[in-house]
Amino acid sequence: MSRTVIIEPVTRIEGHARITLQLGDTGEVEDAKFHLTQFRGFEKFCEGRPYREMPALTARTCGICPVSHVLASNKACDHLLSVSIPPTGEKLRRIINLAQITQSHALSFFHLSSPDLLLGWDSDPVSRNIFGVMRQDPALAKDGIRLRQIGQTIIETLGGKKIHPTWVVPGGVSEPLTQEKRDAMLKLMPEGLDIAKRTYAFFKTLVPKFKDEASHFGNQPTMFLSLVSPKGHLEHYDGFLRLKDAQGRILEDMVPPHEYERLIGEAVEDFSYMKFPYYKPQGYPKGIYRVGPLARLNNVDACGTPYADVALAEFHMLQESGPIASSFHYHYARLVEIIYALEMMERLLKDPTILDARVRARARSNRYEGIGVTEAPRGILMHHYRIDDEGLITWVNLIIATGHNNLAMNQSIRQVADAYVDGNNLQEGMLNRVEAVIRCFDPCLSCASHAFGEMPLAIELKDATGRVVDTLRRG
Amino acid sequence: MDRTSMGGRKILIIGYGSPIRGDDAIGPLVADRLQAEGMPEGVEVISRHILTAELVADLVEHDRVVFLDAAVDGAPGEVRCRSLAPDASAMSTMAHFLDPRELLAWCETLYDKVPETFLVSACGTSFDYSNYVLTPTAEAAIEPMLDWVRRLIDPSEPLASDQLPGASPRETETPLRIP
Numbered sequence: 001m002s003r004t005v006i007i008e009p010v011t012r013i014e015g016h017a018r019i020t021l022q023l024g025d026t027g028e029v030e031d032a033k034f035h036l037t038q039f040r041g042f043e044k045f046c047e048g049r050p051y052r053e054m055p056a057l058t059a060r061t062c063g064i065c066p067v068s069h070v071l072a073s074n075k076a077c078d079h080l081l082s083v084s085i086p087p088t089g090e091k092l093r094r095i096i097n098l099a100q101i102t103q104s105h106a107l108s109f110f111h112l113s114s115p116d117l118l119l120g121w122d123s124d125p126v127s128r129n130i131f132g133v134m135r136q137d138p139a140l141a142k143d144g145i146r147l148r149q150i151g152q153t154i155i156e157t158l159g160g161k162k163i164h165p166t167w168v169v170p171g172g173v174s175e176p177l178t179q180e181k182r183d184a185m186l187k188l189m190p191e192g193l194d195i196a197k198r199t200y201a202f203f204k205t206l207v208p209k210f211k212d213e214a215s216h217f218g219n220q221p222t223m224f225l226s227l228v229s230p231k232g233h234l235e236h237y238d239g240f241l242r243l244k245d246a247q248g249r250i251l252e253d254m255v256p257p258h259e260y261e262r263l264i265g266e267a268v269e270d271f272s273y274m275k276f277p278y279y280k281p282q283g284y285p286k287g288i289y290r291v292g293p294l295a296r297l298n299n300v301d302a303c304g305t306p307y308a309d310v311a312l313a314e315f316h317m318l319q320e321s322g323p324i325a326s327s328f329h330y331h332y333a334r335l336v337e338i339i340y341a342l343e344m345m346e347r348l349l350k351d352p353t354i355l356d357a358r359v360r361a362r363a364r365s366n367r368y369e370g371i372g373v374t375e376a377p378r379g380i381l382m383h384h385y386r387i388d389d390e391g392l393i394t395w396v397n398l399i400i401a402t403g404h405n406n407l408a409m410n411q412s413i414r415q416v417a418d419a420y421v422d423g424n425n426l427q428e429g430m431l432n433r434v435e436a437v438i439r440c441f442d443p444c445l446s447c448a449s450h451a452f453g454e455m456p457l458a459i460e461l462k463d464a465t466g467r468v469v470d471t472l473r474r475g
Numbered sequence: 476m477d478r479t480s481m482g483g484r485k486i487l488i489i490g491y492g493s494p495i496r497g498d499d500a501i502g503p504l505v506a507d508r509l510q511a512e513g514m515p516e517g518v519e520v521i522s523r524h525i526l527t528a529e530l531v532a533d534l535v536e537h538d539r540v541v542f543l544d545a546a547v548d549g550a551p552g553e554v555r556c557r558s559l560a561p562d563a564s565a566m567s568t569m570a571h572f573l574d575p576r577e578l579l580a581w582c583e584t585l586y587d588k589v590p591e592t593f594l595v596s597a598c599g600t601s602f603d604y605s606n607y608v609l610t611p612t613a614e615a616a617i618e619p620m621l622d623w624v625r626r627l628i629d630p631s632e633p634l635a636s637d638q639l640p641g642a643s644p645r646e647t648e649t650p651l652r653i654p
Contacts, residue, residue: 060495103529107527107528131563131584134581134585135584138584138585144528145528145581145585146529148528149529149532152527152529164524
């Protein structure tokens with residue numbers, strides 16, 4: 001008789017989710033699904049609002065990555081204005097984006113994933129948490145706090161306002177940088193980089209211990225999608241779309257982000273509120289790809305900063321050839337990106353033009369459609385708006401990093417469950433590994449739960465024996 | 476009140492809550508009012524949408540911390556003040572919504588130092604969408620919350636550590652009475 005194992009809630013991620021494992025007669029895993037159980041519908045309730053409100057409105061999507069939404073939204077508004085923002089305005093936007101990546105990656109590594117990495121997947125769940133990490137390695141925990149503080153301090157220094165800063169505006173940023181603020185941020189860089197390099201060196205010593213997990217945690221052939229610079233370097237703010245296949249062949253390159261619809265289709269399933277984006281030329285669900293730090297490092301030819309390029313070379317040695325396939329190595333890629341972000345922020349802050357006063361282009365809307373694409377910490381983020389003659393929003397589509405990874409996350413759960421779950425002898429460590437593969441992707445479900453047309457929804461009513469007695473189905 | 480010196484004390488006031496969820500904005504709004512009033516040297520005021528881990532580094536740098544928040548468990552408009560103690564069991568399953576007592580537990584575990592901490596809260600009545608706008612009931616709670624904060628930053632009020640050196644803070648309701 002088949003049985004269902006439900007892991008709910010999935011812990012140490014952002015948002016609420018459920019994992020269902022369907023076991024067959026002999027206890028083997030027959031099916032595995034990752035369900036996003038919350039619904040928010042940002043795209044729908046933005047309709048009718050003036051487009052200039054969109055950066056502030058969409059920033060409310062998430063408490064972790066408001067800066068990412070502010071940037072993607074403002075880029076969509078830049079497109080509506082048909083302006084080219086001043087170079088210093090763009091550099092300042094790049095800095096706040098890199099600070100966001102630093103603090104968000106630090107949260108993921110130190111606070112969400114380090115309990116598994118440091119204490120082990122089979123350790124006592126009572127102590128397998130951040131307090132266990134603090135007791136085991138207080139210096140690491142303090143480093144995590146400090147790195148986040150450095151990222152947040154830069155965001156606050158630039159953004160000015162402590163809650164949902166409105167410093168980034170359509171056309172650029174609202175105020176130029178002062179010398180005093182520039183110097184204060186520069187002072188933080190050496191300490192941040194020391195922490196990042198120290199943590200990276202420590203993590204490299206952990207990697208060999210997790211060979212088994214690395215070979216089963218979403219170690220699968222998929223494509224990889226990210227932005228790259230015109231030179232093919234690591235790019236988090238602008239650039240072009242690049243898509244590589246599982247063998248490392250470039251399928252799409254230097255695609256202007258405004259043409260994303262040629263590449264990306266979106267499907268819906270009745271078991272989740274999260275959309276399932278796919279690579280259109282290969283169809284659904286075959287067109288599976290991954291985004292985020294792993295995809296970015298797999299796609300680039302170089303990072304473009306000294307220490308990060310050394311780390312990138314070491315990253316590629318994790319596997320004999322081709323793109324790094326295991327989702328376990330998202331953790332590794334995150335640490336390389338923290339190093340890069342700090343190096344690049346320092347470079348930008350030392351740029352002789354960074355204090356220039358011209359930071360904003362002013363215009364009214366000159367188009368009916370605007371698309372803004374940027375790299376959020378978890379992967380590529382797309383904002384797409386249509387407006388009417390009054391500048392009111394008539395249609396919105398948001399494709400969030402976590403959504404891009406949805407197909408890959410479902411496939412990864414199945415792989416981990418196949419490798420570790422014995423339905424006849426369920427053990428906590430097995431189920432924790434199923435959860436942990438999701439944590440590799442660092443999903444932010446707050447961002448990912450949006451409407452896409454009419455959401456198909458099924459509600460099942462079960463009696464005490466588990467028998468389904470009624471079903472309500474929509475869509 | 477002496478507005479120029481806190482006698483070397485460092486006090487941190489943290490107003491937190493979502494600015495677009497009705498009465499949940501009361502913490503940040505009271506923090507804004509305090510900023511506008513002007514605080515004595517040694518008193519820092521910050522606003523946060525949510526409480527996150529890096530705040531631990533700020534907490535341990537201060538002798539006294541006052542959290543300002545909305546509450547749902549009480550009579551509408553009721554203002555309460557209680558001291559907080561570290562509580563590791565208040566741990567969140569996520570990372571973007573930490574309880575103040577969890578942050579204090581981080582301070583205790585990592586830095587072996589816990590500031591004397593108070594939570595001043597007001598019970599809200601509506602948490603529906605509204606941008607930095609409170610219900611009249613919550614609006615009326617702002618002044619009593621400010622009174623509590625004024626008492627808690629008064630340099631003539633002794634810190635617990637002044638009375639019981641080395642003693643761990645204990646959690647109590649309404650440790651101070653507004654005259």
